[in-house]
Amino acid sequence: METTPTEFYKSNVLGQRSGLFVLFFTEMWERFSFYGMRVLLIQFLTAAVIAGDPKSGWAWSAEQAGALYGTYAMMLYLTPIFGGVIADKYIGSRMAVIIGAIIMTIGHAAMAFDTPVMFFIGLACLVIGTGFFKPNMPSILGEMYKDLPQKKDGAYTIFYMGVNAGAFFGMMLCGYIAETQGWHWGFGLAGIFMLLGTLQFAFAKPLMGNLGILDKSEEAVAAKNAADTDKRNPFTSLDYILMTVVGIIGFLYAFNDPLSKNGIIDMFAFLDTPVLRGQYIMIFIALALFIYMLVSRILRYDKVVRDRMFAVVLLAFFLIFFFMSFEQGATSLVLVARDYIDRSLTGTALTTFNIVNGLLTIVPLAIISWVLVKLALATWKKIALSNIVLISCFVLIWGAALWMLKNEFSKEASEITVSWFSTLNSFFIIALASTVSKLWESKYNPSAAFKYGFGLLLVAIGFLVLGLGASEIGEGVKISMAFLVLTYLFHTLGELFISPVGLSYVSKLVPARMLAFMFGIWYLAIAIAQKVAAVLGGQVETIQEEYSLSHFFFLFTAIPAAAAILVMVLNPLIKKLMHGIK
Structure with missing residues (x-):
């Protein structure tokens, strides 16, 4: 499909095409809403039922909550397989993003009502909407830079920062408002930003040319069919x-x-x-x-293709062990932060935390607001309405952030919200991603198997730290929050070794005609890992009662550590299967 040149190719922001930042902010608000809701889910399901209390939950056990969350998370990685196909064949990427965003907005709005029926309708809408939205944003971005491949890596890095900025602010603000004002306020805030993000993207249409619009001309269809048909298999x-x-x-x-x-x-x-x-x-x-x-x-392909596909399958297998451990951050670690971490602060410790938290909130928000101003100056004549919506988003988010900080600075004693710890992953990614990526460009760039091995070991170390911290707890004594902060640091480093490079290896190892099939296998591996993570995470209460909390964390130290040793032992085999692909 050809994209006709538009003025947006001439208007640049920070050395990149201005359209990139429309996608950046659309993805940022979607991730704000998604992670803002996700950080509340397990807390809401397991919170005690207290009549008349807006923070009253459903009082489910960790096992029951983990089972539901696992199914939800599993579906989030399966529906994009279908959403990508529907966009590719019938409606185009841009329409798929708008449809997905609208369905997700309805989902968030439904969850703001305190009824079980609306809650489950909301979850279903989020799963379906994500299926349309998730695969098609990167697709539009790839299309935007297909004539500028040398700038593509930088564009994806900026886009990835938008993902993490949205996750950071979503978990911080939705979490804070839900935990202090009531669950429906947190769910509702997520919905408001999802709606505004959708409008911002839709109103940016004049800037985007034909990007993401399906070309249904006979020539385009014939060319696509010729490229996609796998006649040999x-x-x-x-x-x-x-x-x-x-x-x-x-x-x-x-x-x-x-x-x-x-x-x-x-x-x-x-x-x-x-x-x-x-x-x-x-x-x-x-x-x-x-x-x-x-x-x-796979055995029906010729030897080189067959071997490379087996290499992808092996990497996908070890990916399951990574995510089943790493994704405890959405289930068991939320409950651990709530029930077993000493979150109370007073005096100097509280003042220090408030200053650090204030800087963590204000500095990134100021930087992203500066990007917004640059985008508005470059594109105002073309997409004024989109910019007005975007400015409204930032007025709201600044208001919520300043209100949160004013509240906390006025307290003489405070308890850190449970959701604050979940923001650490996004913060550490933003802080460390560029440093870790420099390693891939140096002479110390490890092979695929060792990247996976190091990533798994770092996750294991994170749980080891928390296990050691939990071994000190007793009657009336809780784990110091320093242990949980260190755990998130090690887990984020592990993620940076594995997550960004995984899909890159799939695209390098698999011929174009089989990419869709192997990406499907890859997402299936993540879906399985999400379900296994939540089911195992749901056992935290049972293991704590029968053995100890340390036993639970040492289990998650042993599993990824064993997988790390195995994948590094298999390094020669994986390199051989790759047939020279680095």
């Missing part, structure tokens, strides 16, 4: 049957898990054994069928 009837069976079992399990753990229905109870629940037996069957389908399909 079409899917067989057996492939389709196996994919259907695996998909149905996976889908039923995803919903059966929270339904059965809440005593509503267990579709697989007839298979229960004294050792293993029926739903897990079905998952093992589905896994065996899926592995057979995947291996049999």
